[in-house]
Structures are given as C-alpha cells and as structure tokens.
Amino acid sequence: MADPVSSPPPPLPNGRSLLGFSLTSPDLVICAGSPDLMSNNTIFQNSPEILDRNKYYSTELSLDNGISGSPESRAKEETSRSVKFSPFCQTFYNKELSPDSSIELSLQGAIPAPLPGVIGINVGCTTDDGAVTVVDGLSFGKDSCFHGGDTVRTNAVEDERLSLYQTARMGNFSYCFGGLEAGDYDVALHFAEIVFTNGPPGLRVFDVFLQDKKVVSHLDIYAQVGANNPLVISDLKACVGRGQDLRVRFEGLIGSPILSAISITKDDSACAGEEALLAKRMRSQVPECESPKISDPEMEEDYQTLLSAYESQKSKLTETRKALEEVNRENMLKTKECQEAWKTLEDLQNELMRKSMHVGSLAFAVEGQVKEKSKWFSALKDLTRKLQIMKGDQIKLSEEARSYKACMVDMNGMMSIIQSTMKHQVHVHGDLMKKFVEGAKERKELYNKVLELKGNIRVFCRCRPLNSEEVAAGASMAIDFESAREGELTVFSNGIPRRTFKFDSVFSPQANQADVFEDTAAFATSVLDGYNVCIFAYGQTGTGKTFTMEGTKEARGVNYRTLEELFHIIKEREKLFRYEVSVSVLEVYNEQIRDLLVSSSQPTATLEIRQAVEGQHCVQGLVEARVNNVHEAWDVLQTGSTARTVGSTNANDHSSRSHCLHCVMVKGENLLNNECTRSRLWLVDLAGSERVAKTEVQGERLKETQSINRSLAALGDVIFSLANKSAHTPFRSTKFMLLGGDSKTLMFVQISPNESDLSETLCSLNFASRVRGVELGPAKRQLDTSELVKYKQMVRMFLTI
Numbered sequence: 001m002a003d004p005v006s007s008p009p010p011p012l013p014n015g016r017s018l019l020g021f022s023l024t025s026p027d028l029v030i031c032a033g034s035p036d037l038m039s040n041n042t043i044f045q046n047s048p049e050i051l052d053r054n055k056y057y058s059t060e061l062s063l064d065n066g067i068s069g070s071p072e073s074r075a076k077e078e079t080s081r082s083v084k085f086s087p088f089c090q091t092f093y094n095k096e097l098s099p100d101s102s103i104e105l106s107l108q109g110a111i112p113a114p115l116p117g118v119i120g121i122n123v124g125c126t127t128d129d130g131a132v133t134v135v136d137g138l139s140f141g142k143d144s145c146f147h148g149g150d151t152v153r154t155n156a157v158e159d160e161r162l163s164l165y166q167t168a169r170m171g172n173f174s175y176c177f178g179g180l181e182a183g184d185y186d187v188a189l190h191f192a193e194i195v196f197t198n199g200p201p202g203l204r205v206f207d208v209f210l211q212d213k214k215v216v217s218h219l220d221i222y223a224q225v226g227a228n229n230p231l232v233i234s235d236l237k238a239c240v241g242r243g244q245d246l247r248v249r250f251e252g253l254i255g256s257p258i259l260s261a262i263s264i265t266k267d268d269s270a271c272a273g274e275e276a277l278l279a280k281r282m283r284s285q286v287p288e289c290e291s292p293k294i295s296d297p298e299m300e301e302d303y304q305t306l307l308s309a310y311e312s313q314k315s316k317l318t319e320t321r322k323a324l325e326e327v328n329r330e331n332m333l334k335t336k337e338c339q340e341a342w343k344t345l346e347d348l349q350n351e352l353m354r355k356s357m358h359v360g361s362l363a364f365a366v367e368g369q370v371k372e373k374s375k376w377f378s379a380l381k382d383l384t385r386k387l388q389i390m391k392g393d394q395i396k397l398s399e400e401a402r403s404y405k406a407c408m409v410d411m412n413g414m415m416s417i418i419q420s421t422m423k424h425q426v427h428v429h430g431d432l433m434k435k436f437v438e439g440a441k442e443r444k445e446l447y448n449k450v451l452e453l454k455g456n457i458r459v460f461c462r463c464r465p466l467n468s469e470e471v472a473a474g475a476s477m478a479i480d481f482e483s484a485r486e487g488e489l490t491v492f493s494n495g496i497p498r499r500t501f502k503f504d505s506v507f508s509p510q511a512n513q514a515d516v517f518e519d520t521a522a523f524a525t526s527v528l529d530g531y532n533v534c535i536f537a538y539g540q541t542g543t544g545k546t547f548t549m550e551g552t553k554e555a556r557g558v559n560y561r562t563l564e565e566l567f568h569i570i571k572e573r574e575k576l577f578r579y580e581v582s583v584s585v586l587e588v589y590n591e592q593i594r595d596l597l598v599s600s601s602q603p604t605a606t607l608e609i610r611q612a613v614e615g616q617h618c619v620q621g622l623v624e625a626r627v628n629n630v631h632e633a634w635d636v637l638q639t640g641s642t643a644r645t646v647g648s649t650n651a652n653d654h655s656s657r658s659h660c661l662h663c664v665m666v667k668g669e670n671l672l673n674n675e676c677t678r679s680r681l682w683l684v685d686l687a688g689s690e691r692v693a694k695t696e697v698q699g700e701r702l703k704e705t706q707s708i709n710r711s712l713a714a715l716g717d718v719i720f721s722l723a724n725k726s727a728h729t730p731f732r733s734t735k736f737m738l739l740g741g742d743s744k745t746l747m748f749v750q751i752s753p754n755e756s757d758l759s760e761t762l763c764s765l766n767f768a769s770r771v772r773g774v775e776l777g778p779a780k781r782q783l784d785t786s787e788l789v790k791y792k793q794m795v796r797m798f799l800t801i
C-alpha cells in the first residue's frame, strides 16, 4: 500500500525565516526604506489571502491507481522532464539556464476529468494598474491567490511588450489555485530581475516547487538574462487531483525569490490519454465472471469450494472496500480537522510574524535606547567626574579667597603706604625732572660756553699732500708741521722759515678725514641744542676744500660725518627729544642763488634772500626735503652737489666755480618740558680763491673768477660781522648774509704745501689768522673797528691782484 498522503505538508515556517532578516539587525529598517520596494506597501497591507485548506490537503485514495500513478504515466513523466523557454524569451534573449539550474517535472496521480481552465496572473499588479495584459494570446489579470511576499514595481522596464515585468512579487511566497478540474496543467513562470539591477550574479538564487515537488532549482535570473530582461520557464507539468489545488511555491536559497507573472493552461491531451489508460487498466483488473460448466464431480466440488472461497473473498473485498470507504470518510474528517488546525496554525504564524516584526522593531528601538542610555551614562559619569574636580577646585578657591581676604587687609595697608610713597616719588620725580631739565639746560649752556670759549669762529688749517704731478716736477714743501699738535705751522721760503701761524687745529697732509672730523663732531651737538652752525672751507683752488667737505665714498668728508653724528645723537635722545630734519642745497654762482634741488628741466626763478627773524635770513621758495636718516639726507645732498657748476682752471681740472651751500634745518622738541628749538647747520664748500693773473682766464671765466673773489671778500665782511655779533650786517650785497645770525662758525683754511703756491698760501693763512685773532682774543670785545677795516681791505686787495 502506498502512502495515503500525496504530498507532505510544507515545513512549518518560523517568523525569522518568513521575515528573511534578523530581528535585531537593522535589515528591517533598510528593507522598509529600500528604494526598490514600493513605499506604501507593508507586510500587513499585503497579507496573504487565506488558502482553501479543504482542497489543499484533500487526498484521494484509490486501490486501482495507487499513489504513484500508472507505469505509463510514469513513463510519460520521464519523457516530459525538460526545460522549455517560450518563443518570446528565445527570440529576444536566446539564453539558457546555467548548468547549475535544473527544472524537474513530476506527474502526480491524477483522475481524468476534462476540465477547461486557463489562468494568467500579472504578479504584483493591482486593479489600480489598469487593463489586463495580453501576451502571446494569453490574458494576465491582477495579482491574486498569493500567500506571502511583497509587491515590487519598477519603471526601468519601459517596453510595452515587457509590461508584464513592471511588477513582481518578492519574498518567500506561494500561489495556490483552487477550484480547478482534475487533470494535467502546463504552468509557465515569468521572471525578471528588477531589483538588483546592478548585479552581480548570485544575489538572488531560489527554488520553485510545483505541488510541493521541486521543479526548478538554483535559479539565478541575473546570471541567466541580466537585469530587466524576461526569463520564461514554461511547460512545467502539474497534475491536479479531484478536489485538489494547484500550488506553486518559491523558496529562496540566497536572497528572496521574485516572480513577474504566472500562467496555467490545461493539458487536455495528457488527461485524455491518462483516462483511456485508466479505463483499460480498470477493465483488465475487474474481468466479468461467468460460471463454467463442469462435468467432473470432483472438479465440481473444487469449483464450488473455490466459488465459495471466491464469494467469501468477494464479500471480504466488499467489506474491505466498505472499511476503506469508512477510513476514507474518517480520513476526510481528519483532513478537515487538520485543515482547520492548519488554518489556526497559519493564523498563529501570521500573528507570530507580526509579533516577531514588532519585537524586531522593538529590539531595534531598545538597542538604540541602550546605546543612547550608555552614551548618557558615560556623559553623566564624565560630568560627575568634572563636578568632583570642580568641587575640589572650589574648595581650593575658597581657601585661596579666604587667604586673599586676609591678604587684602595687609594689601590695603600696603596700598596706603605705596600711595603715600608714590606721592612722595611723584614729588621727587617732579623735582628730579625739573632738576634734569635745568641740568640739561645748564649742560647746554656750559657746552655752548665751552665752544664760545674756544671761539665762536674757529679756524682749522688743513694742508693737502703734494700731488703726483708736483712730486714728478720736484716741487719742494713750503710748510713745516713739526708743531702741528700745538696748532702751529711754519712757512718756509727758499729753506728759510718765514713765518709761523697758530690756529685752533692744524692738519698736516698725513691727517685723514677721521682726524679732521674729531674736533668737528662737537658742532653737531650744538645744532641739536638749538644753535646755528656754519662750517665752511676756504682756500686757493685745488687745495682740497671739496675733499674736506664732501670727501669721497671711501673717505667721507665733514658733511657726511656731521650728518651721521647728527642722526646718531637724535637716536640717542629719542626718548627725551623729538627732531624733524630737512635739507636744502643751493649754490651762489655769479652772485645769483640757484636751488640745486629744483630739476634743471624746470624753469629757474631768481631766488631772493629775505629777513626771517631778527639777525637771520632765509631764501624764499627754497626746496626743503624732509629726511629721516643719514642715507636719505646724503642722497638729497648728493643730488644737489651733482648739479653744481664746475669748470676747469689752470689750477684745477674740476674746479668748483660756485659756492655750494648745504643747509640742514633741525626742529627739536623737548618731550619733558615741550621746549622747541629751530636751528640750521650750514655746510659750505666755497669756490676756490685765486689770482686772476695766475689763472690767466679771460672773458666769461674772468668774469666768473672776479665774481668768486668779490663774494669771498664779502664773506670776510660777514665773518667779521659775526665776530662782532652785530645784529646788522653792513654788507647786504653779499649772499653770505644767509650765514649770519647767532652762528657758531668753523672755518677750514685749505692750503697747498707747494713752494710755488706760497704767495696764495700766505694770503689764505694771513686771512684765516686775522679772522681767528679777531674772534679769540679778549681784545675781540674791545675790537678796534678800524683794524677790522684794514684787514678787510687787505683781503680784497689780495684777491683782486
């Protein structure tokens, strides 16, 4: 006897496998939010329809056919195991299932009953999706008869012919078609990968069961036809017994199964053949019995015995049939009970599934809460620790505050002491400041006094060395510097000492520029103390006036060194004094004043001297360039010097034919008492004095030389006027009145050592000596003006020879 149950009930699904994900995993959230799933679809909204379990588990018992079906039908089953793709699929994609995939077809025991039936379902399609889809003459209506899974929809499949594949069902689901006539059916399944459209293969592998028999195994749609392409597996044979349902179930091996459409058509030919075969077998198994005619009494007896045995067997068979029918009825009842139990079980499973999902989401939420709680807990722990530290700090601070409070009392006492000390100090400071200002003033006055004692007009004599031409010509020295340290020099003529001169300083040809400046530096201090200073070089052409004043880049002269000293003292005094320095450069040429800072391209206006304050004069409209350091000042002075008028004389190839006057204006402010000063430093390189007869010049150059000599004679007037401290300069015709006023004057008298220049040398020395003598001696104050006039006339006479 065969097993009375045609197919075992499917294994009881648990909530976890139904869900397809771990309850505590975040898959739940990801699935719900996946863009591949329709957002308005939930598992609850797509609850499966209740299957007709009366049919699902009904079992037909037949002694005639047995459970496995006839050998013929088994033979047919063997031959019908095949994989068939629809022409549609083959035409468009021409692909086959992978070797791993196989499709099995099993023929169930069937009772022949010619029933019409064609079912087409567009899986995942709802009534909202519109009209019925027709493919290959078969209509596909809205989705029904399903159990489990979710609907999926895609817009990627736009071809109208492929509209069947725009919707699908995904998950572990099954279809159950009830009310079918008993018989064989052809089942065609339509698949398309519309979710994992980017692959790779192997993301979704599943099996298909027909009437609980696996007919397709390890199906991987993406591996077969790629994404958004149809795959049709047709001619899957299913046999439906009387009162049975047709069941198609999908089980995922990797991921969830997916189905786009399903079609079922009745296979009449198979049923007809099966029916005929069944009738033949029925006939062969139940032959008609006729009573044979037996003549032999023994045989008659045997026959009767057999007949009675047959009758008894027949009655037993009838009883057995009755018993079987009874068993069948009981079985039906039990089946009904089982179906009810199954339905209850399924309800429970659904409930369990819902609960599991709820538990899953709760678990997820709890997990989140736990995480949040632990976060808060650690934050709380952190805060507690900080609070403890702060408490400790607060205790320390309280202690410190207490000690500070105690200190404050002492501090207040100290404060009052400090305040009174401060007051005293401020008072002392005021006194000190007053004393300092007075001291500074006193120092200035004393310094000035010293300079005054040295003489307001001081005369330094400097002798240049014999130049190479003079040496080559065998020139002899006319000056002896043995007593130069005492400020004396002796003039020789033909080897006999003719006369000795005494000056404030005498510099022999061996003295360098630094030696010369050593005694000059004090004048820079005087300028910053607010005194006017005038330093000029006087002498015969080519005796080194320009060399002493300007110098060269390698051997800086008085001009550069005085400026350097000036800015050095300004830097030293910067905390006590604020100074502003500006410079002008002008030349006196042919009795005309020219501003050397005005570009030669600009029209030159005749500059005139005006009286500024009592005893002081200034040039109106003279450019004054503001300078901040020695470099800026030197650059400006150099610009002016290069514009100076020079010419060639017998005595000097590059003789200065004009008087070059550099004026440095200093404005000072004492930051302690706000006392302001305004002073000038004149640095004058005079044109060379020379005798007209000696230089043999004529025409313009003669006029030029005469003009130079005239102005130098006028300089004598100015100097003597300074010596007299006369507020009124009697020689207004000279431009040197500029140098007038309360000036300290330093005169460099430059001489030549050459004996052939002796007469010019004597003239210069005499002039310088008289000037010095006039100024220095106490006789100065009682200076005889007739004597002064005599000297001036001497100078004039000498210069015009």
Ligand SMILES: Nc1ncnc2c1ncn2[C@@H]1O[C@H](COP(=O)(O)OP(=O)(O)OP(=O)(O)O)[C@@H](O)[C@H]1O
Residues within 6 Å of the ligand: 463, 464, 465, 509, 539, 540, 541, 542, 543, 544, 545, 546, 547, 548, 652, 654, 655, 656, 657, 686, 687, 688, 689, 750
């Ligand atoms: N003390 C000295 N040591 C070395 N060389 C000197 C010295 N004095 C003058 N000389 C040189 O003598 C030459 C003439 O000097 P400088 O031009 O300075 O004379 P000057 O008196 O300015 O002439 P002028 O009045 O014609 O302009 C220059 O070549 C200069 O370098």
